[in-house]
Amino acid sequence: MATLDEALQALPFWDNLTDEQKQMARGASRIVPYEKGEMIHSCTGECLGLIAVQTGKIRAYMTSEDGREIALYRLFEGDACVLAASCVIRQITFDVQLVADVDTELLVLNAHTFSLLSKQNVYVECCMYKLATERFSDVMWSMQQLLFTSFDKRLAQHLWDESQQGREPIRATHEQLAKDTGAVRETVTRMLRNFAEDGMVKLGRGTVTITDREKMKKLALA
Numbered sequence: 001m002a003t004l005d006e007a008l009q010a011l012p013f014w015d016n017l018t019d020e021q022k023q024m025a026r027g028a029s030r031i032v033p034y035e036k037g038e039m040i041h042s043c044t045g046e047c048l049g050l051i052a053v054q055t056g057k058i059r060a061y062m063t064s065e066d067g068r069e070i071a072l073y074r075l076f077e078g079d080a081c082v083l084a085a086s087c088v089i090r091q092i093t094f095d096v097q098l099v100a101d102v103d104t105e106l107l108v109l110n111a112h113t114f115s116l117l118s119k120q121n122v123y124v125e126c127c128m129y130k131l132a133t134e135r136f137s138d139v140m141w142s143m144q145q146l147l148f149t150s151f152d153k154r155l156a157q158h159l160w161d162e163s164q165q166g167r168e169p170i171r172a173t174h175e176q177l178a179k180d181t182g183a184v185r186e187t188v189t190r191m192l193r194n195f196a197e198d199g200m201v202k203l204g205r206g207t208v209t210i211t212d213r214e215k216m217k218k219l220a221l222a
Contacts, residue, residue: 002031004031008022011050025117028112030108031105033103033105034104040058040084040100041097042095042097046111047084048110050081050128051080053076054107056100056101057102058075058101059074059180060072060074063097081131082135084096151187154182158177158181159220160216163210166213169204172206174192195216
């Protein structure tokens with residue numbers, strides 16, 4: 001686990017802060033642990049500010065009117081995100097929800113101080129918009145996949161990525177796979193059965209194992 005100073009020093013704009021700004025950031029930052037499945041940011045929650053993953057993994061998603069989750073992107077160790085700072089970046093007009101996929105630790109720089117630093121320091125402002133652009137790019141890719149990619153290919157891509165290119169079993173329920181691929185559970189179950197009948201996967205309790213890497217790769221990457 002990184003110390004608070006180590007986590008702050010890893011921020012891309014840290015070296016360009018003045019001593020006074022560094023002190024301000026230290027006083028407004030904390031390392032926060034989250035358990036697997038714990039909500040980090042929701043539509044009704046507080047504006048967090050800048051977050052940076054120290055350990056673990058985060059899933060970002062939106063919820064449709066009928067309650068279906070649409071996965072947008074994931075954040076891994078070393079990734080930072082500002083989409084939980086809609087009070088700082090007024091151009092963010094949609095609600096992103098963040099949940100810990102596994103036990104996770106985050107550096108959180110609170111929204112008020114992050115806003116002050118972005119106004120005072122052009123390096124912080126540039127970093128803020130760069131991070132926002134990267135995440136928006138992830139969101140647009142996910143929307144493109146959802147709208148224009150057939151579900152069998154979309155599920156195959158997800159299984160291929162989550163299994164480390166077919167090298168490891170995927171430990172996830174059909175419900176979780178549905179959330180990750182923007183589908184309903186029944187559709188996932190039906191498609192997995194088709195994959196199993198084609199000899200591409202083996203289904204277990206809470207696991208999916210790719211048994212024909214070449215066939216799965218061909219579908220996922222075609």
